[in-house]
Amino acid sequence: MATLTTLALDAMGGDHGPSIVIDALTQALSTFPEVQFIVVGDDTELQPLLDQAQLLGNPRVVVKHASQTVTMTDKPGYSLRAKPDSSMRVALELVATEQAMACVSAGNTGALMTNAYFTLKTLPGVLRPALVSAIPQQQEKFSLMLDLGANTVCDSETLFQFGVMGAVAAQAVLGIERPRIALLNVGEEDTKGNDVVKAAAALFQQSSQLNYIGFIEGDDLFSNQADVIVCDGFVGNIALKSCEGLADLLLSNINENIHKHWLTRWFVKLFYRRLKSSWEWLKPDHYNGASLIGLRGVVIKSHGDANARAFYSAIEQAVAATQRDLPARIRDRVEQVLLEQE
Amino acid sequence: MATLTTLALDAMGGDHGPSIVIDALTQALSTFPEVQFIVVGDDTELQPLLDQAQLLGNPRVVVKHASQTVTMTDKPGYSLRAKPDSSMRVALELVATEQAMACVSAGNTGALMTNAYFTLKTLPGVLRPALVSAIPQQQEKFSLMLDLGANTVCDSETLFQFGVMGAVAAQAVLGIERPRIALLNVGEEDTKGNDVVKAAAALFQQSSQLNYIGFIEGDDLFSNQADVIVCDGFVGNIALKSCEGLADLLLSNINENIHKHWLTRWFVKLFYRRLKSSWEWLKPDHYNGASLIGLRGVVIKSHGDANARAFYSAIEQAVAATQRDLPARIRDRVEQVLLEQE
Numbered sequence: 001m002a003t004l005t006t007l008a009l010d011a012m013g014g015d016h017g018p019s020i021v022i023d024a025l026t027q028a029l030s031t032f033p034e035v036q037f038i039v040v041g042d043d044t045e046l047q048p049l050l051d052q053a054q055l056l057g058n059p060r061v062v063v064k065h066a067s068q069t070v071t072m073t074d075k076p077g078y079s080l081r082a083k084p085d086s087s088m089r090v091a092l093e094l095v096a097t098e099q100a101m102a103c104v105s106a107g108n109t110g111a112l113m114t115n116a117y118f119t120l121k122t123l124p125g126v127l128r129p130a131l132v133s134a135i136p137q138q139q140e141k142f143s144l145m146l147d148l149g150a151n152t153v154c155d156s157e158t159l160f161q162f163g164v165m166g167a168v169a170a171q172a173v174l175g176i177e178r179p180r181i182a183l184l185n186v187g188e189e190d191t192k193g194n195d196v197v198k199a200a201a202a203l204f205q206q207s208s209q210l211n212y213i214g215f216i217e218g219d220d221l222f223s224n225q226a227d228v229i230v231c232d233g234f235v236g237n238i239a240l241k242s243c244e245g246l247a248d249l250l251l252s253n254i255n256e257n258i259h260k261h262w263l264t265r266w267f268v269k270l271f272y273r274r275l276k277s278s279w280e281w282l283k284p285d286h287y288n289g290a291s292l293i294g295l296r297g298v299v300i301k302s303h304g305d306a307n308a309r310a311f312y313s314a315i316e317q318a319v320a321a322t323q324r325d326l327p328a329r330i331r332d333r334v335e336q337v338l339l340e341q342e
Numbered sequence: 343m344a345t346l347t348t349l350a351l352d353a354m355g356g357d358h359g360p361s362i363v364i365d366a367l368t369q370a371l372s373t374f375p376e377v378q379f380i381v382v383g384d385d386t387e388l389q390p391l392l393d394q395a396q397l398l399g400n401p402r403v404v405v406k407h408a409s410q411t412v413t414m415t416d417k418p419g420y421s422l423r424a425k426p427d428s429s430m431r432v433a434l435e436l437v438a439t440e441q442a443m444a445c446v447s448a449g450n451t452g453a454l455m456t457n458a459y460f461t462l463k464t465l466p467g468v469l470r471p472a473l474v475s476a477i478p479q480q481q482e483k484f485s486l487m488l489d490l491g492a493n494t495v496c497d498s499e500t501l502f503q504f505g506v507m508g509a510v511a512a513q514a515v516l517g518i519e520r521p522r523i524a525l526l527n528v529g530e531e532d533t534k535g536n537d538v539v540k541a542a543a544a545l546f547q548q549s550s551q552l553n554y555i556g557f558i559e560g561d562d563l564f565s566n567q568a569d570v571i572v573c574d575g576f577v578g579n580i581a582l583k584s585c586e587g588l589a590d591l592l593l594s595n596i597n598e599n600i601h602k603h604w605l606t607r608w609f610v611k612l613f614y615r616r617l618k619s620s621w622e623w624l625k626p627d628h629y630n631g632a633s634l635i636g637l638r639g640v641v642i643k644s645h646g647d648a649n650a651r652a653f654y655s656a657i658e659q660a661v662a663a664t665q666r667d668l669p670a671r672i673r674d675r676v677e678q679v680l681l682e683q684e
Contacts, residue, residue, distance in 0.1 A: 075533055110529075138591060149528055152536045186491055186579040187452075191417055194494040194576055218583025222591040234536055235580055237528040238573075241560025242581040243588040249480060249564040250592065 004036045004060070007318050008091040008100035011041035012069040013107025015305045018042075021106075022049045023308035028315045029060060035319055036060040038100055040091040042069065066090040070107050072304060076114035088112060092119040095297035102298035102318040104289075106306050113150045116292050116299045123331045125338050126294040127158045131233065131301065132169060133290035135240070137224040144170050144179075145221075145229040148290055149237035156199035159183065159230055161334065163204060163212065165293050166228035168333045172324040173317075174227065178211045182226035184235060185215035200230070209337055289314030291321060293330060298322050346378045346402070349660050350433040350442035353383035354411040355449025357647045360384075363448075364391045365650035370657045371402060377661055378402040380442055382433040384411070408432040412449050414646060418456035430454060434461040437639040444640035444660040446631075448648050455492045458634050458641045465673045467680050468636040469500045473575065473643065474511060475632040477582070479566040486512050486521075487563075487571040490632055491579035498541035501525065501572055503676065505546060505554065507635050508570035510675045514666040515659075516569065520553045524568035526577060527557035542572070551679055631656030633663060635672060640664050 009025065011018040018041055025037055036059075039046060043065040047056070055061045066087040070079045079086065088107045094100040096119050105112050113129065122129055132146035146162050147154065154162075163181045170179035183201055185193040190201070192215065204212035216225050218239060231239070289310075292299040298321045302314035351367065353360040360383055367379055378401075381388060385407040389398070397403050408429040412421045421428065430449045436442040438461045447454050455471065464471055474488035488504050489496065496504075505523045512521035525543055527535040532543070534557065546554035558567050560581060573581070631652075634641040640663045644656035 073531075075531075110534075136591065138594060152528060152534075184580060186494060186576055189415075189417075192452075218580040218585075219587040219590070221584045221587040223587060231580075234528055235577055238526060238560040238577055238581050239584040242563045243560075243584050245561040245563040245565060246585040246588055247592070248561070249478065250589070252480060 005032075005034060005319065005322055006036050006038060006100045007315065007322070008038045008040055008064075008094040008103045009315070010087045010091040010103065010105035010107055011039050011046060012066070012087040013105045013112075013304075014302065014311070015072065015106070016307070018045055019049055020306065020308045020311055022046075022053050022055070024311035024315055025061070026053050026055065027308070027312050028319075029055075029058070031316075032319055036062070038062045038064050038091075038094055040064045040066050040094070041087040042066065064090060064094070070111045070115075072108050074108055074111055076108075076110040079108065079111035080114050080118055086115075089115050089119065092116055092297075092299070095299070096120050101322040102300065104300045104302060104311070104314050104318045106302040106304055106311060106314070108304070109149060109301060112299070112301055113292060116295055116297075120295040120297045120299070122294050123296055123327060123334060125334045126165070126330070127161055128154070129292050129294040130162045130165060131236075131290050132166060132293055133240075134174070135222065135229075137222055139224055141224050142174055143224070143227050143229060144174065145231070145236060145240070146293070147231065147233040147236050148240060149233040150292065151233040153234070154196065154232040156196050156203060159196065159200035159232065160203040160207075161294070163200075163210060163228060163230045164334055164337050165330050166230060167210060168330045169291065169293060169326060170227045172326050172329055173320055176227050179227035180211050180213045180225070181228045181230065182213050182216040184221070184229055184231035184239070185217065188215050188217060190215075196232075207337060207340060209340060289317040291317065291326075293326065296327060298326060347374075347376060347661065347664055348378050348380060348442045349657065349664070350380045350382055350406075350436040350445045351657070352429045352433040352445065352447035352449055353381050353388060354408070354429040355447045355454075355646075356644065356653070357414065357448070358649070360387055361391055362648065362650045362653055364388075364395050364397070366653035366657055367403070368395050368397065369650070369654050370661075371397075371400070373658075374661055378404070380404045380406050380433075380436055382406045382408050382436070383429040384408065406432060406436070412453045412457075414450050416450055416453055418450075418452040421450065421453035422456050422460055428457075431457050431461065434458055434639075434641070437641070438462050443664040444642065446642045446644060446653070446656050446660050448644040448646055448653060448656070450646070451491060451643060454641070454643055455634060458637055458639075462637040462639045462641070464636050465638055465669060465676060467676045468507070468672070469503055470496070471634050471636040472504050472507060473578075473632050474508060474635055475582075476516070477564065477571075479564055481566055483566050484516055485566070485569050485571060486516065487573070487578060487582070488635070489573065489575040489578050490582060491575040492634065493575040495576070496538065496574035498538050498545060501538065501542035501574065502545040502549075503636070505542075505552060505570060505572045506676055506679050507672050508572060509552060510672045511633065511635060511668060512569045514668050514671055515662055518569050521569035522553050522555045522567070523570045523572065524555050524558040526563070526571055526573035526581070527559065530557050530559060532557075538574075545683075549679060549682060551682060631659040633659065633668075635668065638669060640668060 130147040410428040472489040
């Protein structure tokens with residue numbers, strides 16, 4: 001019998017409590033017969049939910065009790081110091097001690113990054129872990145963008161490493177042979193931007209091993225110009241969240257206009273599915289799950305307000321990253337590139 | 343007879359040449375009978391266009407010849423050193439020498455900022471000029487966002503001043519009594535963000551004269567939480583351009599889905615106007631024109647690829663800023679706030 005892949009699920013982290021995690025687990029058990037799960041959280045809350053889902057006694061489901069829960073308002077440092085037995089920390093420690101191959105959590109992003117960094121440490125030579133996610137592109141493609149908030153300040157070497165790690169992930173996860181790497185900037189010319197992006201561009205240009213294509217601007221974030229889009233976590237977080245804000249504005253506005261006339265209302269009912277499919281593909285549910293890469297283990301961050309569908313999608317991503325052994329690939333690649341720099 | 347307001351138009355700056363400027367001018371002459379215009383550019387190109395538009399001999403239209411044109415690819419420093427007789431510079435000098443009260447240009451943003459800074463200088467006490475624009479909000483409101491690209495690196499004092507200047511502009515231009523000022527950040531808690539935004543937040547909190555409401559995240563950029571949204575030019579430029587990119591992606595995607603069925607195609611034809619109005623309001627045409635504020639004069643930057651409608655909208659904005667004497671108001675307010683800081 002082949003060795004099972006084991007994932008640790010932080011069951012307590014999300015906004016909607018452990019029930020969505022159990023729903024997602026139920027689905028994952030049937031899709032991934034070769035995966036077993038360690039569900040980490042408060043035993044007294046988990047047992048009834050598992051019972052209800054008829055998962056008690058399932059040989060592929062283990063419950064690991066954790067007495068504490070990191071809340072959405074806990075500061076990262078506080079979660080680290082005051083909550084050594086949080087479901088998040090315990091799930092990460094299962095990865096650090098190789099009892100699990102990956103951890104999935106919908107918990108507080110800052111706390112997850114701090115706890116993961118502390119528990120797992122970065123890979124040799126890697127300066128900082130980065131939060132990376134797939135973002136939709138023209139022609140129904142996807143690209144990876146990083147960092148999305150793990151590091152609010154980055155130096156040029158760190159941005160360069162994000163490009164290296166992002167390219168490995170794009171290859172492993174999106175199946176892109178020679179990913180096009182771009183730096184997000186305020187202009188495409190060499191003279192544009194601040195000193196950090198300019199110095200990072202110089203590092204990319206010096207490396208012979210990467211397919212670096214130059215700067216791209218915000219309006220090309222979704223135009224399928226690049227497979228890996230590199231920026232610091234401050235810019236990345238604000239850029240993507242601003243896009244979320246705009247999508248909300250557009251939807252509410254269209255909705256308002258549509259409801260002004262009976263014929264448009266009728267039409268929308270009739271074509272609801274078709275219209276919806278325009279948006280569905282863009283909704284985070286379908287590509288939910290940002291990876292924290294650069295660590296000695298796979299850590300997937302699900303949206304805090306993820307539903308079961310979205311949490312399942314994060315589990316899917318954890319399985320893919322584990323099976324493709326993303327951390328080892330990143331380690332090898334970073335080593336190669338660092339050697340060239342010496 | 344009342345003194346006429348005089349605007350200088352850089353006729354050569356935009357992607358589409360002087361003809362759209364002349365079209366916009368024709369419209370502006372009829373809307374603003376109290377405004378006269380100095381059209382700056384290459385005489386030999388302008389005369390035939392003015393002739394065609396029957397504006398030759400119009401007492402409210404003066405042509406000022408400029409032998410050079412700043413191109414979209416000219417670097418800011420180059421445009422300053424090598425093109426002292428560019429239409430852009432000459433138009434700005436008309437403001438500096440008080441022959442015009444405002445300058446409107448669709449030229450290269452970087453060059454416009456550099457030339458404006460050099461020609462007009464900042465107001466007393468103002469550290470840096472900022473590029474500010476109105477952005478649409480929920481409930482069909484508008485807010486001002488700054489900086490959108492004039493300064494790729496800002497210290498906390500500069501961000502604080504942007505808030506002060508933005509509030510004056512929101513009061514004068516949007517008519518908001520006590521504008522809510524927010525700093526754009528990666529989280530709403532005090533501990534979030536980089537050192538610069540945290541220090542800027544402290545400056546806002548110390549000031550008794552401003553309605554500072556704290557940090558907002560990108561997903562609240564359009565949710566009508568704040569009237570003045572402050573960030574550095576690197577973040578502001580990328581956030582807004584990313585939103586443009588997303589809007590393009592959504593439109594092309596919806597378009598594709600709609601054209602898959604004859605009934606949806608028919609429906610779209612029938613309801614084109616109504617659907618269009620959902621988007622029109624969001625299109626930059628209608629609020630085109632970013633102001634460069636903090637200078638000793640009014641400078642309005644129109645989109646480089648502005649059509650006549652959009653350039654007209656930038657002229658409208660220049661008239662409003664001039665008539666409300668925005669620079670003097672900003673000067674007075676900055677003085678007040680700086681006095682309090684001492």
